[in-house]
Amino acid sequence: SYTTDTKSREENKKTLENLYSLSVDITKIRRVKEWVLLQDVTYVKEIAGILQEMGADETTVANIIERCPEAILHTPAEVNSQRALWQLVCQNERQLIKLIEQFPESFFTTEYQQNQKANILFFQELGLKNNIITRFLTSASNIFYNPVEKNKNVIETLQRSYLNLGGSEANMKIWILKLLSQNPFILLNTSTTIQENLEFLQKNNFTDQEVLQLLSKLKGFIFQLNSTTMQKSILFSKNIFKCSDQELKQLVLKCPALLYYSVPVLEERLEGLLKEGISIAQIRETPMVLELTTQIVQYRIKKLSALGYDIKSGNLESLSGTKKDFEVTYGKIQSKKERPIFNPVAPLHIED
Template sequence: MLRFNAKSLFLRCRHATVLPLNLRRCASLSSGENQQTVEALYELSVDIQKVRKLKGWVLHQSPAYTKEVASLLKDMGASGPIIARILAIHPEAVLCNPEQIQTQRELWMSVCPDKNELIGIIEKFPASFFTSSSHHDNQRNNIIYLQSLNLNKRVITKLMASAPQSFSRPVEQNRVMVCTLQQAYKELGGEEANMKIWLQKLLSQNLFVLLKPAEALKQNLVFLRDQGFSTAQLLHLLSKLKGFVTELNPDSMRRTLTVSQETIGCSEEELREMILRCPALLYYPESTFTDRFESLLSAGISMSQIIEIPTVLELTPQIVNYRIQRLKAHGYDVRTGSLDVLNGTKKDFEMSFGKLQLQRERPLFNPVAPLKGDD
């Protein structure tokens, strides 16, 4: 019969070798991983399992500059948790040479000098900041060019963060597109004094417009002119389409216009007026347009209502049905009322809905108002 000898067990355990913390950590290393990288990431509280799952190849690379990158981010004002989040989302950052990151930091701070704001941008768009050193010259040249256009620094920063490809390529390519946009604006009657503001809005609303071929813009404007749009109307569309006019092509627009006119049964002039009020009609696929149109008709909305407020076609059938039911529950019938109350973003709808409720709950007379006496 075996007996439990506590003293003997204690003596054996006392002489057992206790693994150092770092060796116990290394025991969990996957085959071929860079031990120093894994250890450094552990110390920074980075989610190693997330890194292994999404971008495990990074942990196999050498050399890596984990501590140096973390130190640079800390020097810029990043807290420990923020550094951990950045490296978990974009672990490739540890493969960037510290000198390259320092150059990148100087470039970005030339348009975004606020360190806290810059760290916030890096946290959201780490891949845009930790980019290849081979792009630094292009980035610098593109920054200088866009600054020469007197564009707002926030617009340039937004472009750098959300559309880094625009800055990675040679400045000449961006210059061609900007000049094409400026030329189109002038030829369509745009005022020179307003061109900078117009260009700024267009770039900030469609961050990828610079990456589109300039020829596409020219072809689309020629097509729309052939459809009967005046010069002033073309300028309106170029502004309201927020640069998406560069993503269209004559064939897709021709199909959309044909389906729209056949479905609505309106004249070409009426269709142009609808498009001017709702430019989105130009780039909706035929199937999307048909589905949304049929959904509105099945809800009892008339053709004339849609022609009057075509922007309601910007809403998905699900959103339209949800809003119609909410309005119906409060006694509002969209079949006889204006469709304006359906329009807009969620915030716009809630404001319109609130005003509608207020109007219906308002008393018919003011109980504190003095009664008029007999004359």
């Protein structure tokens, strides 16, 4: 086991020599993880050797060690079995070394190898493509630390819920895979949370079809909420928009953010819009604007105003949407403004 107490210890001379010989910038390591340099046993040459075997050049090796100094505390056996594991989903060693360079921390977390392996095989069985699994390994690595039974349990709960809500057997697999690839962190929830949140929506008079629609729209993020915060957000929207339960339900289906964001976030965004002179009626018409942060709203209003477009008098469609949506809308308004009005009676200047 490593010790992180840096007071009384000396840096390991052998470690330093080995790191120097690999052109590693030791000051970087001192700054972030000095305790690594104090350990009695390190495997600098061996780990560098394994990385080089996979095709890493000297700069890449130095880069990996600087970014994840703990790499040199792993035994060659641990690193080789991690390498074999990741090769289950990598096309070749070239792709593998690229991934290690980008995400060294994920690769050098070797404590959960049994779970990692069982989960990789389970995801392959489910039908997830290898490139999606590698994305999970690098950017959602903690889902692999769960025992595979726990992940299976969550998937089974989702499958059951999908069918209970009227989803068809034929579409279930695609639905689950899409949900997972959009939001692998669903697996960090418990089956109980999933049940409770679905029941909450049903109690609030969403039909099974509508609950499914919300699940897909919210990419499963709904499971990271709890019924108390959702209840508060629903009440907040109901008071602001002065609407009936039925109308509120339509608003939420149109803009699930009303359910997803907490009251303080919704309050702040609403205030930002009102300050710009936008009315509650306009927001109710296009609630999707609440998906945007106040900074984005201000930036977009400024750009539209510069074209002479008055946001207070029109609808807010031109304001909402993704960055790409906005750029398209902006482009349309701009070209409309620049296009001269054609006067059919004016004489045409034809060059002789």
